[in-house]
Amino acid sequence: MKMELGMRKKLLLSEIVRNLNAYLLGSDKLISKFGNLSSATDKPQQQLTYVISAKYLKSFNTSNIGACIIHESLKELCIKEKSYIVTSESPEHMFYTIFMECYQNGNYETLSSTRDSSTIIAPSAVIHDSVVIGKNCKIMDNVVILPNTIIGDRVIIKPNTVIGGDGFQVKNLEGKRKVIPHVGGVKIMDDVEIGSSVCIDKGLFGEFTTIHNETKIDNLVHIAHSTVIGQSCTIAAGSSIAGAVTVGNNVWIGVNCSINQLLNIGDYSLVGTGSVVIKSVLPHKKVFGSPAKTIGLVCKCRADIISSDEQLVCSQCDTRYAFIEDHRLVEVANF
Incomplete structure (x- = not known):
């Protein structure tokens, strides 16, 4: 079963920038998906995203997403392992303009009934x-x-x-x-x-x-x-x-x-x-x-977990729990 619906025809970054006020920085890549930094995808290396601040560019640089549209003022933060479309315009506006063009051209998969x-x-x-x-x-x-x-x-x-x-x-x-x-x-x-x-x-x-x-x-x-x-x-x-x-x-x-x-x-x-x-x-x-x-x-049985003799115990099924270092609760048997 498909995890996502992709583009019928993949696009090279060099093709995408051809008619834009932008240029490619880094290696050319095939793009089959648009998305933001948190989008779920099974093809992150083929995803194009955008960022509007240094904070999010740093997040992109440490992600496995393939390419990003950025404003030219952020160019100094780029790294050689990544690919960027660099523009003097709004990265967000450019991203959605490209996305809308792909949509209007019918370049997206559909399911068979x-x-x-x-x-x-x-x-x-x-x-x-x-x-x-x-x-x-x-x-x-x-x-x-x-x-x-x-x-x-x-x-x-x-x-x-x-x-x-x-x-x-x-x-x-x-x-x-x-x-x-x-x-x-x-x-x-x-x-x-x-x-x-x-x-x-x-x-x-x-x-x-x-x-x-x-x-x-x-x-x-x-x-x-x-x-x-x-x-x-x-x-x-x-x-x-x-x-x-x-x-x-x-x-x-x-x-x-x-x-x-x-x-x-x-x-x-x-x-x-x-x-x-x-x-x-x-x-x-x-x-x-x-x-x-x-x-x-709350216990997995939906009853309250209470503190008893310095232990965390379900008030109904007696399942015992403990906190681990990141404040997550786990069953003692699985701890």
Whole structure:
């Protein structure tokens, strides 16, 4: 199964700069993907990104990403092992201009449609081309499934849900504010249940927004572009998860929670009702409030972890835990 959708035709950096107010610094490379410094990709050496500050250029220099658009004022920080497109213009504007041109030229892969005959699809549901649907799924009234969506086996999608729409990436291009088109997709894995009026946006630069096995999503939830939700998670009604968030396995997200972009929510953690999460959450943490703060610890069985005789013990199943040096909680048996 594809990790991401790439470009139909790879482009050399020397081709990209040919008609731009820019020049190539470093070796020429083939580019098959756009992305930012945090984009998930299985081809980092073929990815083009951009930076707007020395801080982020240093991050690029230590990454495995192949090429970067930079402003000429940062040229002195370049290293010989990397490739750069150097410009006197806005690197961000140039990046999105190149990306939009590739999109408008149809230079992105799409999926081939397949649909198992055992799946039940309501007559009012709209299933676009380039959608893969597995066995024994149930897709209810007025569901819309847009191109480049993969749905596994035994998935339930309730009325009025939209899967695979463009996310909300707004940039100023050519003097106008534009919502950037998305070229990725959505993967819904086996035994997932999705409530009514849920929106799950597709990945921005070719990656898949992914919902892993046995996760259950309540009504009126929004999951933004390029987010990954782990296995066996529970996401209650009205919650909103912003772009490129990684949610671990067995996470509980309560009613009306908001989770900011680019965060990691660790395995077995619990986000309490109405919380606004603006920092990453370590595994087994219970957080609550606006902004969300740690108020306790949670066992893998979902009961509270308490301190007993200077040890951390689950109040229900007696599993014992200990902290390791980076403040992460582990079972004592695995310590």
